[in-house]
Amino acid sequence: MIVQLESQIKPFILLILAVCLVSLNIIFAKTNESIGSKREVMSFRGMLVSFMIYALVDIRLLIGDGFYTMFPRPIVHFIVAVGFGVMSLACYFWFLHVSSNIHPKLKNKKVKTLRLWDILALIPLAIVVILLFTPLHVFVYEIVDGMVVFYPMLSFILFLDYVYLITATVISIQNRRRAKNRLEKKKYGSQILFIVFFTISGMLIGFLINLPAIELCVIPVVIKLFVELQDSQIYTDALTKLNNRRRLKEYIHNELQSCSEDNPLTVIMVDLDYFKSINDILGHDEGDRALIAFSHALKDTFKGNDAVIARWGGDEFIVAGKDKNLATDLRERLEDVLKRKSGLDYPVSFSLGIFNCVSPDMTGEQILVEADALLYKDKEVQHKKGIDFNEQLKAVKNKK
Secondary structure (H helix, E strand, O other), X not given: OOOXXXXXXXXXXXXXHHHHHHHHXXXXXXXXXXXXXXXXXXXXXXXXXXXXXXXXXXXXXXXXXXHHHHOOHHHHHHHHHHHXXXXXXXXXXXXXXXXXXOOHHHOOOOOOXXXXXXXXXXXXXXXXXXXXXXXXXXXXXXXXXXXXXXXXXXXXXXHHHHHHHHHHHHHHHHHHHHOOOHHHHHHHHHHXXXXXXXXXXXXXXXXXXXXXXXXHHHHHHHHHHHHHHHHHHHHEOOOOOOEOHHHHHHHHHHHHOOOOOOOOEEEEEEEEOOHHHHHHHHOHXXXXXXXXXXXXXXXXXXXOOOEEEEEEEOOEEEEEEOOOOOOOOHXXXXXXXXXXXXXXXXXXXXXXXXXXXXXXXXXXXXXXXXXXXXHHHHHHHHHOOOOOHHHHHHHHHHHO
């Protein structure tokens, strides 16, 4: 018995689509805010959904050319438009994903919660939607004698997709140049390769007509991106999104090698005072809120300084860097930020231990011991100020 080639290919197409959909669903379920910022995770999930919709649209490949005559023309036009549209949507979400992780030195100041770039970023996608889902689609494609015919305007849509891809690639290149550890460099390197995936999949479509070429490329690339997104969080504290102690230890180890009197390494240990009272009186959720607010204040205070800010553990934070102005007027600067921006219903006090290392012969552990000793001296001073913090917390609790 002779089996026609078409009958052999259709199960292969179904297998690819099924594997793609299952893989993307698993990755979607595993993608949460423990591996990135809310914006970063939401945009990555948006890209996954876009690819899943594209795979569903490609179920038409199981029908073959008969698809264009089997259903009413409006439905066929809608499905074809969705197929092109979701690829543009995937590129848009990819741009959002990469731009959400712009290196701090490249970030623009936010204007309230709405940024001009967010509005501008929607323009290419809006143009694609107008071209595909309005009568203007006749300049992009038409269904003629049961076949889809494409016109030069399709190249314009591809160009708009590349606006997102090229912009995202430039951001990734800049981030990779500024990355300070191997895992970050690897993560941004994979982001750079995304444009290569998109280009190759586009070329494959020209050779593998009526086969799920994009899905073949999507699976390995998305898995690689997801794995490296997870790996990059090895250096990130899950609650505050600051660096963790592993990243801090690595930074101190690297910077000690060039440490000298002319190029000292400043290590600042910061402890949130009365943290146990916040947890005991207002609850652990409020304790987490206080830690997050304090971490934001630290980032704001050291904005513009070349330094690593890390959560050491519990209510302890460490800032390390070779910026000569790192510790200048630190208490005043941090207190000012906390008063203006903490958003908490009670004052936040803290203790400081500042140590300047001028010798590469010291170890990271010795530096931290010195900073810790200075921290506890300051803590004794801060706790003697006679502020009845517990009563203030109880007053806040009674108001709720």
